[in-house]
Amino acid sequence: MSRRILLLGSTGSIGTQALDVISRSDDLEVVGLSAQSNWEALVAQAVEHQVPRIAVTDEDLGALAAEAWTDGEVLRGPEGLVRLVLESGADLVLNALVGSAGLGPTVATLGEGIDLALANKESLVVGGELVMALAEATGASILPVDSEHSAIHQLIHGEQATGGLASIEKLVLTASGGPFRGRTRSELEGVSVEQALKHPTWAMGGKITIDSATLMNKGLEVIEAHHLFGTPYERIDVVVHPQSIVHSLITLVDGAALAHLGHPDMRVPIAYALHHPQRTEVPVKPLDLAEVGSLTFEPVDTDSFPCLRLSREAAIAGGTAPCVLNAANEVAVHAFLEGRLPFLGIPEVIDGALQELGSQPIRAFETLYDADREAREVASGLVSTVTA
The missing domain is CATH 3.40.50.720 (NAD(P)-binding Rossmann-like Domain)
Incomplete structure (x- = not known):
């Protein structure tokens, strides 16, 4: 059936x-x-x-x-x-x-x-x-369905069959670095919407592409991984991997690491989710490491890309803070795409909303809807104070 x-x-x-x-x-x-x-x-x-x-x-x-x-x-x-x-x-x-x-x-x-x-x-x-x-x-x-979390889901499933979850030391999410990888904060002043939408690896919608350019996307993924896999934030790392071949990895208590590799194609994690627990053929070119040649990795520059830092801070604060973070980001990204906010204004608006609203305890889903609405109002006001 x-x-x-x-x-x-x-x-x-x-x-x-x-x-x-x-x-x-x-x-x-x-x-x-x-x-x-x-x-x-x-x-x-x-x-x-x-x-x-x-x-x-x-x-x-x-x-x-x-x-x-x-x-x-x-x-x-x-x-x-x-x-x-x-x-x-x-x-x-x-x-x-x-x-x-x-x-x-x-x-x-x-x-x-x-x-x-x-x-x-x-x-x-x-x-x-x-x-x-x-x-x-x-x-x-x-x-x-995210490629990173699909990779970790598969790696954890494999480890459950051999050593159990207690053998996993850390989850490591990979990030392409987006279109501005390697740029300093001063070099990000004045970047255009067109430049920010030119992702080097993935073809995605406008909002998620801008999130990738600011590294907010990776911050949101850290929070998602925490909830999906029940892993404390201090055991979730992010590493920049511009080739996007290693989709994520887990490190183990014995010093080993297991990684999920493949050419970047979202049909692979989509097919995995839709057919789970079975696998199915997907018309994606098999990975040939000799052809790829080299895989490189870099630490994240949170000075130039503060959205990842802001995400971790909101995540650790808990309560409604991640909701405020997300709502303020959506408002700021929308304003940037419309030319009403500079690129570096995105983290500025998010930080301002978090500073003003802080974190409140969550009692029900209604609490989240109220926090989302208030954060959007605050962020919209902050957008008007940042010069495009």
């Missing part, structure tokens, strides 16, 4: 690659799709994959989709997105939404005991403790 897949964020980079993986398999069936605003591409996907139901988060654009596509049901707004999760009958939900908007569907998925393939790292950054507790309570599995 086919595994029924609900794909949230199907028109983005992860979503389109997931559909490519699904189209190559007789064991996977798409039962629903969603998009934030790109309704025309979403409708085209619905026709191609013959799904019975789609959701458009933007209410007005959802109305346009409903007029254009009459072969199935079009759900609209955030509530429609949650309905899509609850009523799809999916065996697995792939959450490839961007930003904190992915938290609600993550909660709905896990609350129903549905397994989750998670490409929306913000779900764990914002609500990690509550999300993981919800998964444990309902028995739902969370399978990471």
